[in-house]
Amino acid sequence: MALDYNHPIDIIEDIDLRHFEENYLIPQKPVILRGLLKGTKAYDEWNFEYFKRVAGDLTIGVFENREEDLDKTMKVPHRKMKFADYLDLIATTPTDLRIHLWNIFKDCPQLMDDFEFPPINTTFLKGFPYMFFGGQGSVARMHQDIDMSNVFLTQFEGKRRVVLFAPEYSHLLYRYPLNVHTGVNVVKPDYERFPGLNYVKGYECEIKHGDTLFMPGEYWHYIEYTEGGFGMSLRSLNPHLSKRFRGLMNISVRQAVDWSMRKAMGDGWFEAKQKIADRRANAAIRKATKKESELIPQ
Numbered sequence: 587m588a589l590d591y592n593h594p595i596d597i598i599e600d601i602d603l604r605h606f607e608e609n610y611l612i613p614q615k616p617v618i619l620r621g622l623l624k625g626t627k628a629y630d631e632w633n634f635e636y637f638k639r640v641a642g643d644l645t646i647g648v649f650e651n652r653e654e655d656l657d658k659t660m661k662v663p664h665r666k667m668k669f670a671d672y673l674d675l676i677a678t679t680p681t682d683l684r685i686h687l688w689n690i691f692k693d694c695p696q697l698m699d700d701f702e703f704p705p706i707n708t709t710f711l712k713g714f715p716y717m718f719f720g721g722q723g724s725v726a727r728m729h730q731d732i733d734m735s736n737v738f739l740t741q742f743e744g745k746r747r748v749v750l751f752a753p754e755y756s757h758l759l760y761r762y763p764l765n766v767h768t769g770v771n772v773v774k775p776d777y778e779r780f781p782g783l784n785y786v787k788g789y790e791c792e793i794k795h796g797d798t799l800f801m802p803g804e805y806w807h808y809i810e811y812t813e814g815g816f817g818m819s820l821r822s823l824n825p826h827l828s829k830r831f832r833g834l835m836n837i838s839v840r841q842a843v844d845w846s847m848r849k850a851m852g853d854g855w856f857e858a859k860q861k862i863a864d865r866r867a868n869a870a871i872r873k874a875t876k877k878e879s880e881l882i883p884q
């Protein structure tokens with residue numbers, strides 16, 4: 587057995603609210619919505635040159651691929667650059683530099699006129715559109731989004747490879763307790779250290795200009811820029827109240843407890859979390875192997 591994320595994702599060119607809700611939103615199943623923003627200025631015109639004209643003079647914080655702090659979301663940028671220089675760099679040169687979760691619309695509100703929230707969802711969080719930029723080879727390591735909202739990730743320039751796993755696999759993926767991160771590297775899996783990976787199944791896809799990937803709330807995602815480029819993510823409330831509640835608890839309580847324990851115990855807390863993650867994974871492996879042996883006729 588080995589880590590299996592070869593399952594393709596449905597690709598749909600035209601979809602209405604009912605079809606989307608019944609087949610993807612309520613069952614929380616990923617799908618690529620090809621050309622979802624067709625007919626908007628963003629779809630036709632957003633490229634490196636456009637963003638250089640609109641926002642090139644801004645100074646922005648950029649992040650490197652770093653292996654440290656595996657259980658933390660990187661919030662403080664590793665360096666600052668002029669945005670126009672950053673765009674020139676990712677347009678021409680492989681680099682690990684990324685910009686993530688940038689609400690560029692606060693700096694350049696006129697960009698909000700370039701698109702409309704697509705009529706396939708009624709609970710978009712309209713105040714939180716974010717842009718993501720990355721050089722070829724840069725990576726967003728595997729994580730879940732802490733608020734558990736659904737994400738509609740549209741690509742405008744370049745290409746991104748995305749690997750997705752359902753939240754049901756969180757224990758087999760060694761999620762740290764009180765946290766939305768894991769120490770596993772899905773593209774270089776270490777089966778000896780993380781045997782649970784043998785029991786996990788997921789999806790893989792590549793998105794390019796005009797593709798919108800619907801990532802259901804709580805889904806694990808690993809993202810790699812196979813070409814330098816950028817995209818926008820629109821978020822919407824999870825249709826399931828239990829997940830909305832979990833998202834709220836994550837932001838308000840779990841994260842705060844995690845931070846205070848880290849402050850109080852330092853590295854000891856990280857080690858304790860690793861042990862708990864290992865214990866939970868071992869229990870999930872026992873359950874998975876029991877299920878398999880039940881399927882073998884005696």
Ligand SMILES: O=C(O)CCC(=O)C(=O)O
Binds near residue numbers: 684807819
């Ligand atoms: O593409 C990226 O840089 C990361 C996107 C991501 O992790 C997200 O939208 O939650």
